[in-house]
Amino acid sequence: MKEKAKEVEERYSQWKSLVPVLYDWLANHNLVWPSLSCRWGPQVEEATYKNRHRLYLSEQTDGSVPNTLVIANCEVVKPRVAAAEHIAQFNEEARSPFVKKYKTILHPGEVNRIRELPQNSNIVATHTDSPEVLIWDVETQPNRHAALGAPTSRPDLVLTGHKDNAEFALAMCPTEPFVLSGGKDKCVVLWSIHDHIATLSSEAGSNAKQGSKVVSDSEKATESPSIGPRGIYQGHADTVEDVQFCPSSAQEFCSVGDDSCLIFWDARAGPTPVVKVDKAHDADLHCVDWNPHDINFILTGSADNTVHMFDRRNLKSSGVGSPVNRFEGHDAAVLCVQWSPHKSSVFGSAAEDGILNIWDHEKVGIASDSTHPKAPNAPPGLFFQHAGHRDKVVDFHWNASDPWTIVSVSDDCGSTGGGGTLQIWRMIDLIYRPQEEVLSELDKFKSHIFGCDS
Secondary structure, three states: OHHHHHHHHHHHHHHHHHHHHHEEEEEEEEEOOOOOOEEEEEEEEEOOOEEEEEEEEEEOOOOOOOOEEEEEEEEEEOOOOOOHHHHHOOOOOOOOOOEEEEEEEEOOOOOOEEEEEOOEEEEEEEEOOOOOEEEEEOOOOOOOOOOOOOOOOOOOEEEOOOOOOOOOEEEEOOOOOEEEEEOOOOEEEEEEHHHHHHHHHHHHHHHHHHOOOOOOHHHHOOOOOEEOOOEEEEOOOOOEEEEEEEOOEEEEEEEEEOOOOEEEEEHHHOOOOOEEEOOOOOOOEEEEEEOOOOOOEEEEEEOOOOEEEEEOOOOOOOOOOOOOEEEOOOOOOEEEEEEOOOOOOEEEEEEOOOOEEEEEHHHOOOOOOOOOOOOOOOOOOEEEEEOOOOOOEEEEEEOOOOOOEEEEEEEOHHHHOOOEEEEEEEEOOOOOOOHHHHHHHHHHOHHHHHHHHO
């Protein structure tokens, strides 16, 4: 154990020394409590040198104070603004001045997963250790103080339908206000938030017809409204760990679970699988993502330490021979995978080894020669490793409105005895820009560099 801790500290020290070279910008924020989920909300302000974004986080406490869903304001410095020496100067034990709490919601139970609604960025869904999915309007929810014994905040809507706890598998549909969840009951459940709006309008109409008064806020306050599912889908033999909508269809989605299966569903075809890949990996599957630029490609991450890329035009129902690419660059279970919103071939993977890898599947198979220098023994497709976390990276999210900017969180309780670390970072553009462009830019500085040398 001591050996492992020493190794982690050595790796971290080496990473820290390279920060000014590898990053265009980095903010390190020490969390009192670990966060299991982090998501970008909308951009709320633009200034000359930086933009302000909403950030959704959770705080997993030890019970001495309530668990919370945190809405923060985050200042993201624009590309090529921060000086290298400024990026390098951060204290691991301190909170970042770039991240400030905006609102706190006292969550009933731990926040295991947060997802924002694309059609309305103020609406978020959360998973906790229960069968329900909770829906929150983060703008209208009152700001609460996390004091011991304080009553929990009241969700704006509760989605019911699971028969057992649903803790991690959660997705929002890009095209319709639909919510998807998976749980320990081995089921995938689909809801429409529209069903709640329809229920509200019909209730208001019937109250008006009967001449009865509409229920007052104080009478409603004791209980959140709830809706049942549009559909329940059965086909997994163990806990469903992650779910994802097809980026172009509210009716098509996929799921992965502890049964090593990747399953594709179509709501129009009924409650049974359309395609089932029985052995997508050699172990439990933790995560799945569907490429928003090319709907044929799906990523899965597993406890077997690998990421697989599937082409849905070329799926086999049995055997691990089905993926079109395997990515082997982690030493522990992969917890999160996500395609880049800005480049169709790029994606990230985060794992229990404390590393967040950035890959480009188009680079797989490109022969390495003197004009394409590559780190020795680097796995095919890997072109950047973020090693700023000292314990398992439990979640990360690309910023859709700020290209190449990522937020990542680690649970540091195991290694440092602390809470967690939140990092917001953007690699230097020389790493991902076309090689000819970069060489041409560097060429401009050649005379200056050689001049300094003499």
